[in-house]
Amino acid sequence: MAKQRMLQFVTVARETPEKRDANVRAQDFNEIYREFAVPKAEEQAGRCSQCGVPYCQSHCPLHNNIPDWLRLTAEGRLQEAYEIAQSTNTFPEICGRICPQDRLCEGNCVIEQSGHGTVTIGSVEKFITDTAWDMGWVKPIRPHVERSESVGIIGAGPGGLAAADFxxxxxxxxxxxxxxxRAGGLMTYGIPGFKLEKDVVMARIKQLEEGGVQFVLNCNVGEDLSFDAIRGKHDAVVIATGVYKTRDLKGPGSGAAGIVRAIDYLIASNRKSFGDEVAEYDSGELNAEGKRVVVIGGGDTAMDCVRTAIRQGAVSVKCLYRRDRANMPGSQREVANAEEEGVEFVWLAAPKGFTASDAVEGVMVQRMRLGAPDATGRQSPELIEGADYIEDADLVIKALGFEPEDIPGLWNVPELEVTRWGTIKADFRTHGTSLPGVYAVGDIVRGASLVVWAIRDGREAAEAILTYLGQPAAAVAAE
Structure with missing residues (x-):
């Protein structure tokens, strides 16, 4: 009798890939999770209940066909599993590493809700795609027919690259x-190597180059090349710049040396991992070695900063967040990883100002409590009078989120419509903007969001562009 490959969740417990010891992994920027072995990947994939209505798929922004590639993995049909995974996702090996599965697919797994522990969807996705690279199943793009039309894409992050691939x-x-x-956007320069090793991103960039995608790097649109020139050169344009403007902090001493932006800090660290010369890092300005570090913020960027500071050899690393653990926007998995590595979280704490002489010496901290819910349903932090104190710091990193740059002003295109938040106004189906033949995707439309949403936007915009260029939408599918 053939072995039952699926529905093993009753007898097989959830198991994630082994994490490297916290004391060891805190010394380098390598990924912290080890790879599944084939038998373990098959076993964990076999826990899938093959739901009639797969909530994992419906809660994935890309609507990945998760039950099918889990079943194929459980049956040892890894190449077929990869083909199914990549048919809806341009970068499955990246999403398998950095998607917040606990909030998306895994967080909506039916067997999790029945008390058996979710299927380790992200780890299996990473495993089958890494296997595909190792086995040579990932091929350069080879279109069946070349077309004369051209599309210019501004921004080499996940949204722009997904559109380019499609x-x-x-x-x-x-x-x-x-x-x-270098191409890759925040996948290259924002996300640290311990979450996404850079050779993974560079392999995809190389695949796109070998498939005929042209990259024009070190090109600041609006300065080195005008937006009108790009529009004039191409039949359609995609704006996929992301959001890089950092929300600022006010208060006494906020301009002191040693108070830096998270994006600058992370870019410097990632450049060093490439072996680049980084003057601001070497001078100590963007280097946490030997310092008392305070990171302000509670999102995934803050988690990237605190864990980077540990690896750089900080004396201490503390994260201040104005709400409690349950109400923070960042991944709970990342918080747990950070705590294992030695980060201290100071909940219900907000900065009031900074003490400084030649450089920052401390953060004036206000203690908070949670009050009534705000418009989003989250409890609003309220000040506790008389509970202020000073948190000693030699380096303060602002990780308060990102806002859009003034694209119409910077590019001299006042007719490009934006929302009241400064994001580009685009149709939610086609991603078309107020300018004919110009589309916008990812964070520059959504505000700071997830890589997986940018990938979805890029693919959808590409489909709309093909229709705009004269190919019926029904004929369009990822190959």
Whole structure:
């Protein structure tokens, strides 16, 4: 009798890949999770209950066909599993590493809700895609027919690259413009290597280049090249710049040396991991070594900063957040990883100002409590009078989130409509903007969001562009 491959959740417990010891992993920037072995991946995939209505799939922004590739993995049909995974997701090996599965697919797993522990969807996704790379199943893009139309994409982050991949597979000529010297956006320079090793991102960039995508790097649109020039050169344009403007802190001493932006801090660290010369890092300005570090914020960027500071050799690392643990926006999995590595979280604490002489010496902290819910349903922090204190600090990192730059002003296109938040106004289905033939995707439309949402936007915009260029939407599918 053939072995039952699926529905093993009753007899097989949930198991994630082994994490490297916290004391060891805190010394380097390598990924912290080990790889599944084939038998373990098959076993964990076999825990899937093969739901008639798969909530994991419906709660994935890309609507990945998760039950099917879990079943194929359980049956040892890994190449087929990869083909199914990549048919809806341009970068499954990246999503498998950095998606907050606890809030998306895994958080809505039916067997989790029945008390058996969720299927380890993200780890299996990472496993089958890494296996595909190792086995040579990931091939360069080779369109069946080349087309004469060209599309310019501004921004080489996940949204722009997803659109580039989709369009290139249909034979469209694609040029990607980016302000940095390497493509990948925040996947390259924002997310630390312990969550996403850089050779994983660079492999995808190389695949796109080998498939005919042209990259114009070190190109700051509006300065090095005008937006009108890009529009004039291409039949359609995608704006995928992301959001990089940091929300600022007010208060006494907020301009002191040693108070830095999270994006600057993370870019410097990631550049060092590439072996680049980084003057601000070498001088100590953007280096936590030997310092008392305070990170302000409670999102995933704050988690990236505190864990980076540990690896750089900080004396102490504390994270201040104005709400409690249950109400923080960042991944609870990342908080747990940070605590294991030695980060101290100071909940219900907000900065009032800073003490400084030649440079920052401390953060004036106000103690908070949670009051009535705000418009989003989250409890609002309220000040506790007379509970202020000073948190000693040699380096303060502001990780308060990101806002959009003034794209119409910077690019001299006042007719490009934006929302009251400064994000680009785009149709939620086609991603078309107020300018004919111009589309916008990812964070520059949504505000700071997830990589997986940017990938979805990029794919949807590419489909709309193919229709705009004259190909019926029904004929469009990722190959």
């Amino acid at each position: 369009l290139r597979r249909k034979g469209v000529q694609v040029t990607v413009y980016d302000r940095y010297d």
